[in-house]
Amino acid sequence: MGKVKNLDDLRKLRDELKTKTSLRDKSENAENMIQIKVAMATCCIASGSRETMNYIADELDKRNIEAIVTQTGCMGYCYAEPTVEIKLPGKEPIIFGYVNEKKADEIIEKYIKSGELVEGIIPVNYKNIEETK
């Protein structure tokens, strides 16, 4: 087996990034950024939300789209997992259901890049599991 990555390699990466990256703390400018929250509770993880979150973060980076990608607890739409909430600057957040990698790709290309709504939106008047109790 070749050399495994270690802290020396991390330092080299740090030096490379320092020459390229804006060091602005995203959290200071959150309101003006695209905010993406991936639900990450038991039903979400079992349905693939881990892979969905990873795909979204990697693809946004590849496509040079700056966004804050975080996780949230169960949003209550367990029947439609993985669910992702997307808030574009100046707009109300929208929750998408059944977000696998293919759907995530469509959401990035159409909704995030162009504001074009795609199928799979969970309407605000749909009940979550708490409301159905």
Added chain:
Amino acid sequence: MKEISMHILDIVQNSIRANANLIEIEIKEDTKSENNYTLVIKDNGTGILPENLKKVNDPFFTTENKKTGLGLSLLEQNAKMTGGFLKIISEIGIGTMVTATFCHDHIDRQPLGDFALTLGNLIRANPKIDFIYLHSLNEKNFKIDTRQIKMEIGDIEISNNKIISFLKEMIRENIQELRM
């Protein structure tokens, strides 16, 4: 859950909701003497009330709205399927420690799975929380501590995608190295 790393991701959500800012994930593999695969998740969160501690393993028990309350009971079920067990210790104001022990070579023991993906996502989504990951296989071991990572990268955010990709690769390589 089909992988232990998915259970880890799930259980750590409890630590995050308990406002922990330091979460330790330890995986201890002993194939020589005890034949155990032990997972320990320890946090410095608010802790669990004693009256709830008796019930947290129960399916559908939750103190949170909109949660199904299956995470710990699923983990316990999977540990028991291999002849193992789940133990939870908690103290209010100090934190909680969840230990799941599996029989290492039992046919029903789930694989670890893509733990790099799990830890990468946790670090990315929770940049202000520190994670310590310790993995040992008999005498060999390695450790990742995000406090040390943050010191090394300085002003660069730990949630930077290149940093996360690097950390994921480092985890995968080190896990592979353990098994050689």
